[in-house]
Amino acid sequence: MKIAVDQRIPFVEEAFGPFGEIAKYDSRAIDNMAVKDADALLVRSETKVDEKLLAGSKVRFVGTATIGTDHVDLDFLNRQGITFASAPGCNSNAVVQYIFSALFTLAERFGFKLRGKTLGVVGVGNIGSKIVRVGRSLGMDVLQNDPPLARSTGDSRFVALDDLMGADFITIHVPYTKAGTDATHHLFDEKRLSMLKRGTVLINSSRGAVVDNPALKAALSRGVPGNAVLDVWEKEPNIDIDLLSKCAIGTQHIAGYSIDGKVNATRMIYEALCGHFGLTQSWNSASVIKPPEHPVISVEAGYEDTEDVISSAVRKCYDIMKDDELLRKIGGLKDDERGPYFKGLRGKYIFRYELSNMMVVLPRKDKSLSDALEAFKFKID
Numbered sequence: 239m240k241i242a243v244d245q246r247i248p249f250v251e252e253a254f255g256p257f258g259e260i261a262k263y264d265s266r267a268i269d270n271m272a273v274k275d276a277d278a279l280l281v282r283s284e285t286k287v288d289e290k291l292l293a294g295s296k297v298r299f300v301g302t303a304t305i306g307t308d309h310v311d312l313d314f315l316n317r318q319g320i321t322f323a324s325a326p327g328c329n330s331n332a333v334v335q336y337i338f339s340a341l342f343t344l345a346e347r348f349g350f351k352l353r354g355k356t357l358g359v360v361g362v363g364n365i366g367s368k369i370v371r372v373g374r375s376l377g378m379d380v381l382q383n384d385p386p387l388a389r390s391t392g393d394s395r396f397v398a399l400d401d402l403m404g405a406d407f408i409t410i411h412v413p414y415t416k417a418g419t420d421a422t423h424h425l426f427d428e429k430r431l432s433m434l435k436r437g438t439v440l441i442n443s444s445r446g447a448v449v450d451n452p453a454l455k456a457a458l459s460r461g462v463p464g465n466a467v468l469d470v471w472e473k474e475p476n477i478d479i480d481l482l483s484k485c486a487i488g489t490q491h492i493a494g495y496s497i498d499g500k501v502n503a504t505r506m507i508y509e510a511l512c513g514h515f516g517l518t519q520s521w522n523s524a525s526v527i528k529p530p531e532h533p534v535i536s537v538e539a540g541y542e543d544t545e546d547v548i549s550s551a552v553r554k555c556y557d558i559m560k561d562d563e564l565l566r567k568i569g570g571l572k573d574d575e576r577g578p579y580f581k582g583l584r585g586k587y588i589f590r591y592e593l594s595n596m597m598v599v600l601p602r603k604d605k606s607l608s609d610a611l612e613a614f615k616f617k618i619d
Contacts, residue, residue, distance in 0.1 A: 239257050239258035239259070239277045239278070239515070240258055240259045240261060240275060240276045240277055240278075241254050241257065241258065241259070241260055241261065241276060241277065241278045241279075241280060241511075242261045242263065242268065242272055242273045242276035242278070242279045242280070242297075243260060243261065243262055243263070243279075243280040243281075244262075244263065244264075244265050244268065244280060244281050244282045244284075244285060244303075245262040245263060245264060246265070246282060246585065247280055247282060247303045247503075247504060248500050248501065248504055249501065249504050249521075249523075249526055250262070250280065250504065252521060252526065253504055253505075253508045253521040253523075254280075254508065254511070256520060256521075257511075257515075257517060258277075261276065265281070265282060265284040265285050266284075268281065268285045268291070269291065270290065270291055270292075270293060270294070270295070273291060273292065273295045273297055274294065274295045274296070275295070275296055276295065276296060276297055277296055277297065277298060277299070277515075278297065278298070278299040278300070278301070278511055278515075279292075279297050279299070279300045279301070280300075280301045280302075280303065280507060280511075281300070281301070281302050281303070281309075282302065282303055282304055283302070283304045283306060283309050284309070285309060286309050287300055287302070287309060287310040287311060287315075288310075288311040288314055289311065289314050292314075292318070292320070297320060298319075298320055298321065298514070299320065299321045299322075299323075299510075299511055299514045299515070300315060300320055300321070300322050300323075301322070301323045301324070301507030301510055301511060302322075302323075302324045302325070302507070303325055303328075303500075303503035303504060303506075303507055304324060304325060304503065305324065305325060305326055305327065305328060305329065305364075305365075305494070306324075306413060306414060306444075306445060307324050307413070308413070308414040308415070308445065310322065310324075321510075321514045323506065323507050323510030323511070323514075324506075324507075325502065325503035325506040325507060326363075326364055327363075327364030327365070327502075328494075328499050328500075328502035328503040328506055329493075329494030329495070329496055329498075329499025329500075329502065329503070330364040330365045330368055330494075330499075331368065331496070331498065331499070331592045331593070331594065331615055332493065332494045332495065332496035332498065332499045332590070332592055333365045333411070333443055333493045333494050334365065334368045334369055334372055334614075335496070335552065335555070335556055335590075335592060335593055335614075336443060336469065336489075336492075336493040336494070336556070336558065337369055337409055337441060337443065337493075338372060338552055338614070339552055339553055339556045339557070339558040340441060340467045340487050340558050341407065342548075342549035342552055342553055343487065343553065343558055343559060344439060344465070344467075344486060344487070345549065346549065347486075351543075351545055352373075352376050352377070352378055352545060353376060353377035353378065353545055354377060354378070354379070355378050355379070355406040355407065356378070356379045356380075356381065356404070356405040356406045356407070357369075357373045357378045357379070357380050357381070357405060357406070357407045357408075357409065358380075358381045358383065358402030358405035358407065358408040358409070359373070359380060359381065359382050359383065359408075359409055359411065360383045360384075360399065360402065360408060360409070360410045360411065360412060360425075361383075361384055361410060361411035361412035361413075361444065362382045362383070362384040362387055362396070362411075363384070363387075363411065365411040366382070366384070366409075366411040369409060369411070370382055371613055372613050372614060375609065375610045375613035375614075376545060376548070376610060377545075381397055381401060381402050381405055382395055382396050382397065383396060383397055383398065383399050383401070383402055384396055385419075385420050386420055399425075399430075400433070403433045403434055403435065403438075404435050404438075405435075405438060406437070406438060406439065407438070407439045407441065408434070408438060408439070408440050408441065408463075409441040409442075409443070410425075410426070410440075410441065410442045410443070410444045410448055410449070411443070411444055412425065412444050412445075412448060413444070413445070414444065414445035414447060414448060422444075422445075422448050423447055423448070424447065424448070424449070424450040424453075425448050425449070426440065426442075426448065426449040426450065426453075426454070427450045427453055428450060428453040428456070428457070431450070431453055431454060431457040431462070431463065432457065432462065434457075434462055434463045435462070436461055436462050436463075436464060437463075437464040438462075438463040438464055439463060439464060439465045439466065439467065439486065440454070440463045440465075440466045440467070441466070441467040441468075442466075442467075442468050442469065442470055443469040443470060443493035443494075444470060445470055446468075446470040446471040446472040446473070446474055447472050448470075449468075449472075450472075451471065451472040451473075451478055451481055452478075452481075454466060454481065455478065455480060455481040455484060458481075458484040458485070459484065465485070465486040466484070466485045466486060467485065467486055467487040467488075468481070468482075468485050468487075468488050468489070469488075469489045469490075469491055469492065469493040470491050470493075471491070474491060474580065475576075475577040475578070475579075475580035475581045475584075476576060476577045476580075477568070477576070477580060479568060479569045479576070482565065482566065482568070482569070483569065487558060487559070487562050488562055488565050488566065489558065489561040489562060489565055490561065490564070490565050490580055490583040490584055490587075491584060492561060492583075492584060492587055495584075495587050495589050495590065496589055496590050496591065496592045497527055497589045497590070497591055497592070498527060498591070498592040498594070498595070499589075499592070500589055501523050501526060501527055502523075504523065505521075505523040508521060508523075527595075529595065530591045530595050530596070533595060533596055533597055534596070534597045534598075534599060535551050535554055535555075535596060535597070535598045535599070535616075536598075536599045537551075537598060537599065537600050537601055538601065539601035539602070540601075541601075544604070544606060544607040544610060547607060548607075548610055548611060548614065551596075551598055551611065551614075551616065552593070552614065555590070555591065555593055555596055556590050564583055565580075565583065567579075568580060592615065593614050593615045593616050594615040594616070594617070596616055596617065597616070597617040597618075597619055598611050598616045598617065598618055598619070599619045600618065600619070
């Protein structure tokens with residue numbers, strides 16, 4: 239068996255090596271010639287998988303080590319009888335970590351508490367449902383919007399998108415789709431952005447084109463929304479640096495970049511490939527995650543505010559402003575250097591540990607604090 243893979247998918251040799259030849263390629267080099275004699279193809283979001291790529295090839299299985307599938311022509315694969323697998327939810331805990339690192343950072347910067355604030359969650363799937371749970375553990379009022387789930391479940395907890403427009407924070411976790419009843423292309427367009435209350439913080443870590451970037455830039459200039467946190471951008475890697483300059487926090491499409499998330503993604507497509515070809519699974523994904531160098535966070539006695547304790551613990555594990563600082567250096571580069579710089583930040587990123595790898599040691603029993611920390615997946619001692 240020959241498996242063509244994106245060279246940036248981790249642990250492919252360990253996982254897939256026993257099955258045959260592993261042909262690694264830079265994402266830009268994955269073309270028709272590269273996959274022509276491959277039995278399986280493993281990609282990331284930078285590779286467009288369609289008829290042009292696969293025409294005349296032997297490929298019978300395609301796996302993407304990503305949550306999103308907008309880079310894959312699923313209709314074509316289905317017509318050709320090619321099995322497809324993705325990695326939904328693989329990095330959901332990492333994105334939760336990213337979102338709350340951003341929120342805690344803004345809370346400290348502008349002098350407010352998250353407790354009592356209203357959080358609107360657009361898309362309540364693998365990621366959004368966890369954000370709902372964590373937000374509530376902090377005492378936030380959480381509004382949930384997910385039209386497909388609302389229709390399929392009839393659950394009254396789901397509200398219309400219009401009902402989120404008065405929230406203090408709105409965080410987006412939807413797939414990117416251009417057509418259909420629930421199309422998300424420019425879901426937040428000029429009209430939608432104008433409906434936000436002054437002071438709302440809009441957070442997008444889903445796909446860049448879910449938010450109309452030129453419209454957002456204009457809206458930020460008018461003060462509605464009050465701020466934005468963007469991890470994803472239209473026209474990546476050639477992002478709008480003027481929009482970046484207006485964002486409270488900007489990062490390089492790395493919200494889900496955790497060690498655990500990357501291993502999970504490889505494991506999920508590994509299991510799917512084994513199932514398709516009838517292969518015996520022998521790779522133990524858990525064995526490849528080495529423990530962090532400093533896995534213990536000690537809380538000092540005498541703390542008064544549990545939110546401060548949680549904020550400190552989350553940001554000790556992941557300081558979002560380090561990524562923001564790196565991305566803002568893009569503004570000092572020449573136009574033709576910016577795209578490669580953005581891609582380089584992603585390609586050379588040092589994956590962070592998820593909070594479940596960390597132990598928080600409390601100086602005394604505190605059920606409310608323990609419950610909140612456990613909602614973040616911390617271990618408690």
